[in-house]
Amino acid sequence: MRNKPMYILLFVLVVAGLALGAVFASRALAADPQQTAEPDPASGEVPQRTISVNGSGKVTLDPDIARINIGVHTEDTDAQSAVSENTTQTQAVVSALRRAGIAERDLRTSNFSIYPRQDYDRDGELLGITYIVDNTIQVTIRDIATVGEILDAAVQAGANNINSIQFTVEDTSAAYNQALEAAVASARSRAEALASAAGVELGAVQSISAYVSGGPTPVYQDMRVAIEQAAGEVPISPGQTELTVEVNVVYVIE
Numbered sequence: 001m002r003n004k005p006m007y008i009l010l011f012v013l014v015v016a017g018l019a020l021g022a023v024f025a026s027r028a029l030a031a032d033p034q035q036t037a038e039p040d041p042a043s044g045e046v047p048q049r050t051i052s053v054n055g056s057g058k059v060t061l062d063p064d065i066a067r068i069n070i071g072v073h074t075e076d077t078d079a080q081s082a083v084s085e086n087t088t089q090t091q092a093v094v095s096a097l098r099r100a101g102i103a104e105r106d107l108r109t110s111n112f113s114i115y116p117r118q119d120y121d122r123d124g125e126l127l128g129i130t131y132i133v134d135n136t137i138q139v140t141i142r143d144i145a146t147v148g149e150i151l152d153a154a155v156q157a158g159a160n161n162i163n164s165i166q167f168t169v170e171d172t173s174a175a176y177n178q179a180l181e182a183a184v185a186s187a188r189s190r191a192e193a194l195a196s197a198a199g200v201e202l203g204a205v206q207s208i209s210a211y212v213s214g215g216p217t218p219v220y221q222d223m224r225v226a227i228e229q230a231a232g233e234v235p236i237s238p239g240q241t242e243l244t245v246e247v248n249v250v251y252v253i254e
Contacts, residue, residue, distance in 0.1 A: 049253040050206055051194055055187025056213075057179035057245045063167035063238045066144045069110060070097075070154045071136035071161035075117075079131040083114060086133040089158040096157035097139060100150045106140035134161065142170075144238050167238040179245040180210055187249040195253070203252035210247040 072089045076082035094107060113134050119127045139154075141147050144167065151162070169175070195202040 048206070049200075051191050051202065051251045051253060053187045053190040053194065053249055053251070055183040055185070055190065055247045055249065057182030057184075057186060057247075059175045059179045059182075059243045061169045061172070061175055061241050061243060063144060063169055063241055064142075065168060065170045066141040066147050066238065067166045067168070068139045068141065068147075068151065069136050069163045070139055070151075070159045071111070071134055071163070072159060073161040074133045075130050077128055077130055079114065079116075082131040082133045086135055090135045090137070093154050093157045093159045094137065096153045097137075097150065100153045101143075101146065102139060102141070102150065106142070108138045108140075109135070110138040111136040136161065136163075147238075167241065169241060169243075172243055175243045176212070176245065179243050180247070183210065183245045183247040184208075184249065187247050191249065191251050195251075201254035203254040206250040206252050208247060208249045210245060213244045213246045 070093065072086055072093060074082050074086040074089065076085065097107065098104075111134060115132055117130045117132055119130055121127055139150070141150055147165070151165075155162070191202055
C-alpha cells in the first residue's frame with residue numbers, strides 16, 4: 001500500500017501527457033496547408049485546375065530541290081602539283097555544272113583542305129609524304145528531274161568524291177501551317193477525351209506552345225554508285241519527305 005500514491009501520481013502524469021499531445025496534434029492539423037484550400041501566397045488566388053495535353057500533326061511533301069556535295073580528290077608527292085591538279089580538275093567540274101544549267105548562286109565551296117600523309121613500308125620505314133587535296137562544292141539543283149543528268153556531267157568532268165544527295169523542300173511555310181492545324185486538333189481531341197473520362201468540363205486554352213519535331217526530313221542516297229555508272233545518266237529517285245509539328249496545350253477545367 002505504500003506504493004499506491006506513486007501509482008496514482010504516474011497515472012495522472014500519463015493522462016496529462018495524452019491530453020497535451022492531443023492538443024498539439026489538433027493544432028498541427030489545423031495549421032497543415034494540405035488540409036485547407038488556401039490561396040496562393042504569391043498571387044492571393046486559388047490555383048486553377050488544368051489539363052495539359054500534347055498533339056502531333058504530320059504533312060507529307062514532295063521534294064522540290066536537291067543538294068549534292070560534289071568533290072575532287074587528288075594526291076601527289078609534291079604539294080604544289082597536288083593543288084594544281086586539283087584546281088584544274090575542279091574548274092572543269094564547275095564549268096560542266098554551269099553548262100548543265102546550274103546558276104552561280106547555287107554553287108558554293110563547302111570544303112577545301114590539303115594535308116600530308118606519311119607512307120610507310122611493311123617494315124615501318126618511312127617511304128615519303130603524299131599530299132592530299134580535297135575540294136568540295138555544294139550544288140543546289142532546283143529542277144530535280146535533271147539530277148541524274150547533272151550528276152553524270154560532273155562525274156564525266158572529273159568529280160571523284162560525291163558523298164551524298166539530299167532531297168528537301170525549299171519553302172515549308174504552307175506545310176508548317178497545315179501540320180500545326182492538325183496538331184492543335186489532335187491536342188483538342190485528347191483533352192476532350194480526358195475531360196470526359198474524368199467527368200469534368202473543358203474550359204478555355206490557358207497556354208499553347210509548338211515546335212517542329214522533324215522535317216522536312218532530308219532523303220539521302222549513297223552516291224558511290226554514281227562513280228561506277230559514270231558512262232551513263234545516273235538513275236535518281238527523290239521519294240517523299242515529312243514535316244512533323246508537335247504542340248502542348250493547357251486547358252482550364254471548368
